[in-house]
Amino acid sequence: MVLQRVVRAVIMGPPGSGKGTVSGRITKTFGLSHLSSGDILRANINAKTELGLLMKSCIDQGQLVPDDVMSRLILSHLRTIDQSSWLLDGFPRTVTQAEALDDAYTVDTVINLNVPFETIKQRLTSRWTHLPSGRVYNIDFNPPKRPGIDDETGEALVQRDDDKPETVTRRLKSYENQTEPVLEYYRSKGILETFTGTETNKIWPHVEAFLQSKFSSLRQKAA
Numbered sequence: 001m002v003l004q005r006v007v008r009a010v011i012m013g014p015p016g017s018g019k020g021t022v023s024g025r026i027t028k029t030f031g032l033s034h035l036s037s038g039d040i041l042r043a044n045i046n047a048k049t050e051l052g053l054l055m056k057s058c059i060d061q062g063q064l065v066p067d068d069v070m071s072r073l074i075l076s077h078l079r080t081i082d083q084s085s086w087l088l089d090g091f092p093r094t095v096t097q098a099e100a101l102d103d104a105y106t107v108d109t110v111i112n113l114n115v116p117f118e119t120i121k122q123r124l125t126s127r128w129t130h131l132p133s134g135r136v137y138n139i140d141f142n143p144p145k146r147p148g149i150d151d152e153t154g155e156a157l158v159q160r161d162d163d164k165p166e167t168v169t170r171r172l173k174s175y176e177n178q179t180e181p182v183l184e185y186y187r188s189k190g191i192l193e194t195f196t197g198t199e200t201n202k203i204w205p206h207v208e209a210f211l212q213s214k215f216s217s218l219r220q221k222a223a
């Protein structure tokens with residue numbers, strides 16, 4: 001589908017709900033640029049930037065990075081792709097971040113993946129990540145062709161330090177306390193669309209159909 005005007009979308013959901021997986025499908029189908037806050041932070045950690053070194057212990061412990069650091073980081077990335085349609089994944093995670101985003105851009109739509117916590121815990125302990133691209137695999141769901149190796153680059157996959165069971169529990173708590181209020185924030189603006197389920201392959205056709213119709217109505221409004 002060719003988008004006729006710049007579209008700004010956010011994808012939300014607890015850690016492990018499939019945001020990265022669904023974002024990959026959305027970008028492939030609709031051609032939006034995907035910006036993942038977690039991928040940007042991990043790239044900083046990998047490159048040992050000052051920010052990465054400062055934030056590593058916070059992330060490894062399953063805590064959120066401070067709002068001002070995060071908002072500055074994401075908004076500066078967004079400025080570099082100002083003229084393209086984008087999909088933000090992992091930001092905003094607090095109401096303060098959502099307000100900072102609102103001050104700079106009008107968000108058209110927010111996709112919320114509502115997946116039960118029990119499903120998530122199993123998934124995250126078997127997640128394998130290709131750090132440079134953010135591509136994710138799962139031993140049960142979408143295993144790589146060769147164990148431990150990224151299909152596209154042949155590079156190594158890693159298990160994230162924060163995917164340990166006790167850290168996952170902490171991340172889910174912070175999701176409940178700090179991120180769930182963001183859902184309410186977007187619901188009250190009338191732009192939140194929730195998709196509930198336990199399997200990405202069943203959720204995806206609904207997300208795809210919703211975005212097809214959302215994007216064509218935005219196109220008509222722009223015309």
Ligand SMILES: Nc1nc2c(ncn2[C@@H]2O[C@H](COP(=O)(O)OP(=O)(O)O)[C@@H](O)[C@H]2O)c(=O)[nH]1
Pocket residue numbers: 013014015016017018019020021022123124126127128136137138139140141142198199200201
């Ligand atoms: N078993 C199973 N695993 C899934 C499904 N959807 C995604 N995954 C895997 O679950 C893990 C978390 O998904 P991811 O997209 O990284 O979620 P995010 O943390 O919300 O970005 C990854 O290892 C995915 O490959 C699914 O429907 N079933």
Ligand SMILES: Nc1ncnc2c1ncn2[C@@H]1O[C@H](COP(=O)(O)OP(=O)(O)O)[C@@H](O)[C@H]1O
Pocket residue numbers: 014015016019020037038039041058059060062063064065066070089090091092093094097162171
């Ligand atoms: N918007 C954000 N605000 C604060 N911390 C963040 C944000 N995005 C990512 N982080 C930090 O990076 C970690 C990993 O984020 P992410 O890769 O989005 O996790 P997941 O894909 O499992 O939801 C978070 O647990 C948190 O420590």
